[in-house]
Amino acid sequence: MKMKKVFALLLSVAMLASVTACGNDNNNTVSNTTDSSSAADESTEASSEETAEELPVVSEEEDTITIMVPPVTGTYTEKLAVWAKEFEDMYPHLHIEVIATSWDEHGSKLTTMALAGEAPDIAEVSYGAIGTYVEMGTAINIADYMEAGRLDDYDQNALDYMTLENTLYGLPLYITIQALGGNREMMEAVGADVAKIQTEGWTYEEFLDVIAAGTTNDIYGFVFGNSGVTTADFVSIFGVSAGISSSFTEDLKYAYTSENMLALLEAVETMTSSGYMPDYAVEAAQRLVMLETGEAMVVGKAMPLFESNVKKNNAGIADGTAADGSIEVEYVFLPVPTMEGATESVFGSVDGFIAMRNNNTTDEHLKNVCLFLDYICSGERAASVYTELYLTCVCESGRQIQSAFELDQSELNAAATARAISKVNAPPTGITAEMSAGAKTIMDEVIVPKFQALLAGETTAKDMYDIVCSAAYETFGQDNCASGWVK
């Protein structure tokens, strides 16, 4: 008798607990409030002292800010710990908690936490992923909470990357420019005027001539890392040669249905069938190795940063730590060639930090969050990142500090880099989160897979173009898709 009662009690407690947990979950998801009562997350501080939202005064209440970053550079996590300490010294009532993640899984962990309503206050994201978080309702308009005038420090171009539907959701950390890289000696041997290309760009025809001339029995004229998921890079980076610099045109129409896209696909078809490019999928790491061993003349994707990798490799030839069969290579950073009728641009990808909503969010808290956000994206902090990545700053305060640093970069490469940055086109700011999500889905589920088939020679450019168009019409409606040639 007693055992039965005890047992029944236990069972019902278990059931009740799980149902309550369910119920709580539903309650939280149905009510759309930025609850000022602390259903605390990772923060261990006594932030329950936070007052209600009516108080606009900057108080000295204790607050904890969580920030989640993958290893942006090899030493970023260590440096971040130092900067966090500096910040805490400046503002004793604020505490920073750093969550270090790994490069590949950062996105899925962040999304899980966001879905659970437990997102970190600040998270590193690539600009293309912002749409997902906006759709979820977890991204925050930081313009409302930033200290007055601080936004002027940042380049408008970079800020535009962090903007959707004309709302600014975060601050940029850097713009990575991605284009092509080459072996200077080999190129000059086939008669290319490397200096001119770096300072003035080149046309698609010139490019074809160069790689055709550079292709011999042992050497490929052009190698682009395109196996597996890196195929998307090819589309984005080489897409600028056809004048496609973003998924949407200036007037907010979907860009991959334009004639430019067809031209791009046909160009790829030509390059793969003619043997200037390998007819097999090239692993991302391989392309750099092929450049270092002299098996490739022009490679992609390439960044100014590779100059340091190549220099290290050159140095390693003497003591055997270099890649097998390496030769001395002088690295040149090259812009992507431009087709006739297209405006030259360079593919830039922005990584930055966004502020996120979680159970701990109040106006007060957000002001503190933006304070720290601003701190790590500007000044010396930003400058040290740029130096490690061989980029120039996207904020004025960073630029001033960086001018004092010595960069081990050849003059021409530096000039090419600066020129490239000036040609980066931010995506139009009027894109909605929904459009951005739709574009991402089409890219991942239609364009990239079909592109892989195109590279393997299993489909034709026209076929792929038609399929992309029909998928786009279905998602956006035919009126919202670009047609004809877009300048």
Next chain:
Amino acid sequence: MASGLYSQHLNNRKLRYMRNAVLIAVLVIFALVSLFPILYMLTWSFGPAIEAASNSYSIFPRIWTMDSYKAFVNYSPHSFRWLFNSLVVAVATVLGNVVFASMAGYAFAKINFKGRQTLFFMVLIAMMIPYQVTQVPLYILIVREFQMTNTYAALILPGIATSYNIFLSKQFFTGIPTALLESAKIEGCGQLKTFRLIVLPLSKTILAVMAINTFLGSWNNFFWPFLVTSKDAMFTIQVGLKTFKFSNGTLLSPMMAGACISAVPMFILFFALQKYFLEGVTVGAVKG
């Protein structure tokens, strides 16, 4: 022992040796083929600790050094802590499963209690929901409701009695002749005593199998520990290993060194449990 299967060759030595030789040859070849990735892992763990943008495709690194192991140890003050964490979690999970899952499996197999079919069915169904969608509510449960981030409990509890192990033990216990248990009952043993004195000794093999599989699963588990730990000190070894990959390159040899180090406990456990693997259910107990 089921060596009776091969008894037709007992009298013919020559034939037996030939048969054995052929069998060994096939087994060894197939084993080598499957072992190739491990071999690579092992040899490359002795390579230099540089960023491997240079993937030269040879089996052996050109420079043999212990640098990568050193790099692994020095990489983070918590490198050994990660191993320790994995160990704690794995051992606790194994103990929990061996005790609780086997009890449950035995009950489902041999005890005719009310609700047995339905409950077992529920256990089975739960296995079929892909883990991707159970992660988020589980995460909400652990992090928000129970607030257990960065605790051992969060790492251990969800896996302490898995559907897989309950199913495994049930299938195995089904094969124990009921007559055995009957005779125990007649002697006045309650279920618990029967379980302890008769069933458990017979199931050493399957428990050893469960132990090693569960240990392996827990040891190699990445995503869940990744989700519920945010402090370096609480990472498990798999989570820690992933941090070797940066946006522009991978420290290949240190990663392999770490992977080798993390495989060592598995070896030790495997060989420790060896003697259990080789005992079968001595069903001969029925005849006596």
Next chain:
Amino acid sequence: MRKKSNQYTKLPARRHKWLSSENLSGWGFILAAMIVFAFFTLYPVISAVFTSLQDYKPFGSAWVGFKNYTDAVKSTLFWKSIKNTLLYTAAVVPLSLLIAFVIAIMILPFEKKTQSVFKALYYLPGIASGVATAVVWLWLYDSSPSGIFNQLLGLFGVSSVNWLSSSNTAMFSLILMALLSSHGSNVIIYMAALHGIDNTYFEAAEMDGATFMHKVRYIVFPLCKPTTLFLLVTGIIGSFQVFMNAYMMTGGGPDNNTTMIGLLIFNNAFNYGKYGLACAQAIMLAIVIAALTMVQFKVMGEDVEY
């Protein structure tokens, strides 16, 4: 003062039936496991079912009924991924069970020490962590002429194959990889089952003049049925949910030919943030798996005591 109940006597319907020591001990035995199950397995599953009926947002979901389900069914990629998964499962699971069974039988005649050595050798590949293994297999399958498999082919004068990037060979490559690396645990389990077969069965069969194949077919195979059923069911469940390999090796390409349903669910949940849709897809997948499992139990489970 416990009632001495024998599980063979048919209990007439009684008011206190559910108080019997059978029931109490049964529930007692499963108690710990069930509590853990209720919280950490059942609750997330129920929650997932609810979420599949919502357009889920962390701060304000909206109930949309079956919209997620209809959206999922309307997408061609969904059906393609199911087809891929079915193909993968049909190829990998039976073959890998067969391989494990054959290996277990081959190891049997040797003495204990040799058996241990072989068991260790076969279990080893499963020990390596996923990341390291993926790196190695990517290298093996590298499409350049210097990739290991291509070099092997080169020895026979066959030109290099675009292993992971060509629609024809991508799925095959994944299947081959699975077959060569996942049998260790199955071998161990089969060996445990084989050891449990009493020699008397074989002696009796020999007296009737049974050959090796007869013994295998009429003694070993039926006695291993519970094990085979278990491995088959769990193998299919596991294989249906697999996607990590595909993700790391091909990312789902080329042309979505290696996109598994698990990958689709993963992408929807974690990359596109369409969590409600992911739940709907997951539930549908679970229903398919459940149906398949029941079929297996019906076909193979008749001799098994329930």
